[in-house]
Amino acid sequence: xxxxxxxxxxxxxxxxxxxxxxxxxxxxxxxxxxxxxxxxxxxxxxxxxxxxxxxxxxxxxxxxxxxxxxxxxxxxxxxxxxxxxxxxxxxxxxxxxxxxxxxxxxxxxxxxxxxxxxxxxxxxxxxxxxxxxxxxxxxxxxxxxxxxxxxxxxxxxxxxxxxxxxxxxxxxxxxxxxxxxxxxxxxxxxxxxxxxxxxxxxxxxxxxxxxxxxxxxxxxxxxxxxxxxxxxxxxxxxxxxxxxxxxxxxxxxxxxxxxxxxxxxxxxxxxxxxxxxxxxxxxxxxx
Numbered sequence: 001x002x003x004x005x006x007x008x009x010x011x012x013x014x015x016x017x018x019x020x021x022x023x024x025x026x027x028x029x030x031x032x033x034x035x036x037x038x039x040x041x042x043x044x045x046x047x048x049x050x051x052x053x054x055x056x057x058x059x060x061x062x063x064x065x066x067x068x069x070x071x072x073x074x075x076x077x078x079x080x081x082x083x084x085x086x087x088x089x090x091x092x093x094x095x096x097x098x099x100x101x102x103x104x105x106x107x108x109x110x111x112x113x114x115x116x117x118x119x120x121x122x123x124x125x126x127x128x129x130x131x132x133x134x135x136x137x138x139x140x141x142x143x144x145x146x147x148x149x150x151x152x153x154x155x156x157x158x159x160x161x162x163x164x165x166x167x168x169x170x171x172x173x174x175x176x177x178x179x180x181x182x183x184x185x186x187x188x189x190x191x192x193x194x195x196x197x198x199x200x201x202x203x204x205x206x207x208x209x210x211x212x213x214x215x216x217x218x219x220x221x222x223x224x225x226x227x228x229x230x231x232x233x234x235x236x237x238x239x240x241x242x243x244x245x246x247x248x249x250x251x252x253x254x255x256x257x258x259x260x261x262x263x264x265x266x267x268x269x270x271x272x273x274x275x276x277x278x279x280x281x282x283x284x285x286x287x
């Protein structure tokens with residue numbers, strides 16, 4: 001196994017968006033490599049050009065290739081194996097550290113739940129890829145709809161991926177309690193929740209959709225952040241991530257060097273929030 005995951009994982013979804021900015025994108029990826037954080041990518045990002053940027057960056061310094069979390073479509077065995085081996089080949093990786101199992105374009109989560117319940121062919125391919133040392137960990141992405149299906153399967157996976165930040169905890173209460181009771185490893189998506197606590201986001205939303213329920217939550221969360229001594233929303237969100245039991249990492253995406261540096265600098269000082277602040281966040285999120 002590689003070193004433990006960094007609290008912040010560099011989300012690569014913005015890399016390769018503009019092919020006139022290849023050099024800039026490679027520079028951002030190299031900065032994240034220099035920082036020693038984990039990376040998160042998907043074959044679907046920017047029509048596959050995200051993989052291209054990462055391959056270019058990795059080829060510049062193979063000794064710094066980071067541990068990788070990669071989205072893998074897994075709705076049928078052949079696709080699952082192809083996506084893993086395609087990622088390894090295109091980025092010239094020895095293995096994926098986490099395969100984030102997703103169900104888009106293959107009929108939804110139920111097929112995978114039924115397969116793993118009966119130790120079917122999809123589960124068999126996962127076992128084979130693990131034995132071949134092509135994937136270290138398999139972690140499905142769960143949400144409220146799929147919570148009930150995946151709850152009984154916790155021991156069959158290495159953890160779960162979910163939207164998790166001050167605004168979002170995208171599993172049912174029953175699933176959350178189960179995950180905490182079993183100390184299930186969690187991999188969080190959307191570190192800053194789409195920047196909803198930023199003053200610029202709040203002001204724009206006030207002008208465009210003043211009655212939006214998310215706006216009211218964002219305003220209250222920004223107040224909680226300020227009251228707890230966190231004027232900066234990114235800082236607050238990373239302290240939140242550091243507070244969640246069993247959280248392995250939080251995945252935050254950016255294609256801008258200044259934003260990456262902000263994430264990296266803030267991560268170094270992130271510490272758990274007081275229990276009363278976490279409770280206040282939960283009240284707002286449920287509201």
